[in-house]
Amino acid sequence: MSQTISRKIAQFAVNLRYEDLTDAAVNEVKRYLYDSIGCAYGGYHTKDVNILRIIYTGMGGREEAALIGFGDRMPAVNATLVNSLMIRALDFNDIYWKEDPSHPSDVIPAALAVGEMVNASMKDVIVAIVLAYEFEMRLCEFAVPGVRERKWHHATLTQFVSPVVAGKLLGLTEDQMVNAIGISGCHNHTIGCPTAGMLTMMKNTVDPMAVQAGVFASLMAQKGYSGTEAVFEGKEGFMDVFGEGWDENKLIGGLGDSFKILECSMKAFPTEALTHTHITATLKVVTENDIKPDDVEEVIVTTIARACDILFDPHKYEPETRETADHSLPYCIARAILDRKITTQTFDDEKIHDPRLKEFIYKIKGEASEEFEKMFPAKQPSRVTVRTKQGKEYSVYLEYPKGDPREPMTVEDLEAKFNALSDGLLSTSARKSIKDMVFTCESMESVRNFMDKLTV
Numbered sequence: 001m002s003q004t005i006s007r008k009i010a011q012f013a014v015n016l017r018y019e020d021l022t023d024a025a026v027n028e029v030k031r032y033l034y035d036s037i038g039c040a041y042g043g044y045h046t047k048d049v050n051i052l053r054i055i056y057t058g059m060g061g062r063e064e065a066a067l068i069g070f071g072d073r074m075p076a077v078n079a080t081l082v083n084s085l086m087i088r089a090l091d092f093n094d095i096y097w098k099e100d101p102s103h104p105s106d107v108i109p110a111a112l113a114v115g116e117m118v119n120a121s122m123k124d125v126i127v128a129i130v131l132a133y134e135f136e137m138r139l140c141e142f143a144v145p146g147v148r149e150r151k152w153h154h155a156t157l158t159q160f161v162s163p164v165v166a167g168k169l170l171g172l173t174e175d176q177m178v179n180a181i182g183i184s185g186c187h188n189h190t191i192g193c194p195t196a197g198m199l200t201m202m203k204n205t206v207d208p209m210a211v212q213a214g215v216f217a218s219l220m221a222q223k224g225y226s227g228t229e230a231v232f233e234g235k236e237g238f239m240d241v242f243g244e245g246w247d248e249n250k251l252i253g254g255l256g257d258s259f260k261i262l263e264c265s266m267k268a269f270p271t272e273a274l275t276h277t278h279i280t281a282t283l284k285v286v287t288e289n290d291i292k293p294d295d296v297e298e299v300i301v302t303t304i305a306r307a308c309d310i311l312f313d314p315h316k317y318e319p320e321t322r323e324t325a326d327h328s329l330p331y332c333i334a335r336a337i338l339d340r341k342i343t344t345q346t347f348d349d350e351k352i353h354d355p356r357l358k359e360f361i362y363k364i365k366g367e368a369s370e371e372f373e374k375m376f377p378a379k380q381p382s383r384v385t386v387r388t389k390q391g392k393e394y395s396v397y398l399e400y401p402k403g404d405p406r407e408p409m410t411v412e413d414l415e416a417k418f419n420a421l422s423d424g425l426l427s428t429s430a431r432k433s434i435k436d437m438v439f440t441c442e443s444m445e446s447v448r449n450f451m452d453k454l455t456v
Helices: 005-015 023-042 047-059 076-088 104-118 122-139 162-170 174-185 206-222 238-242 248-252 273-288 305-311 329-339 355-363 370-375 411-421 428-438 447-452
Strands: 296-303 364-368 382-388 393-398
Touching: 005 162, 005 174, 005 248, 023 076, 023 104, 023 122, 023 411, 023 428, 047 076, 076 104, 076 206, 104 122, 104 162, 104 206, 104 447, 122 162, 122 248, 122 447, 162 174, 162 206, 174 206, 273 296, 273 305, 273 329, 273 382, 273 393, 296 305, 296 329, 296 355, 305 329, 305 364, 329 355, 329 364, 355 364, 364 370, 411 428
Parallel strands: 296 364
Antiparallel strands: 296 382, 382 393
16 A cells, blocks of 8 residues: 555654755745744734734743743744744745745744744754645645645644644654654645735635644654544545546655755735735836826736735725735725835824825726746746826836745845834844844754843
């Protein structure tokens, strides 16, 4: 009998060592860790993060792991959820989009929290983070079409990854990790509505919840709990329930030949991933031609069909919340033209309810292109055309945004992003110390010391 998918994943994860990693993969881990910590500082003051923090500090429990920035200590399972939401809260963390989208850094807190719980070294944490990216990204190519096109959320994929990451740091055996994957994979399928229509706090919370559930599943497996081994390919398993269309080789073929983390993208804007090329093109056409908002008659954004469906639905023309606004292409394009920039402040209440926006946003129109559809996901094409009241027309075409592996963010770009996100929380010297620590973290023998140094 051939081995199950979950067993092949477990075998690779259990056997992967720090010495197996390439220098390039280790460097990318540090870049994404630095970026994610910056995003967590950006989420420090958000309402959703602080609701969860209040709940969990009130519950108490064993002081196993710290919250980024706050320094509160709590059970690792609980710290995982809060830290993952902190990274996710502003929708500014990384992105990988093939058949499905995902934000692999959502899973980093599973490595940090469980690493603290067992007092692992940062080398151990780095290996676990490589696994997080490896399987989160491979799962984005497993379903053809993706689960998002089947009306499910990508947290459905994360449920299979988090137990691998946590289990690696817990030192699970192959059998235990198979059980952990089966435990988590039985109960964390997430429907698509958190990212459809009028968005709520759940838009950024469902994936952290899947991360948390995977940590708990690995703890259950460590104590002897069993889970369904054929959770992927078995009767009424993931593949059976979700229907036809799977590329098994994309999930488990060639493991260890290279590392997927090298293919992930960072975000230059705190917005939904499909907005980025369009925002970049808009800023380019407006600044290069010095187009003033009062001159604009109409803006046509040519994109792929799913971007029109997700980002141009009627709710996106009347956003009331940050969560809806940062997933609204009309809003993002309008603000890019009005402000000539997109930052975390773009989604403050006064910007969302700006009287100028209410009229201007309806000048932004989307059109789907069959040609662009054929190019995606290898490319993320955008054409932004601005027609002015003077009868002139200006257009810019781009195929991928800043942050894509083909146009990566530099260390200087990352530092500027980190500094902006941590503004008001960290001194200049503290920012430098954290940057230096992250980029030399493989020498640290204790993740607890690493986390302690992140407290503001």
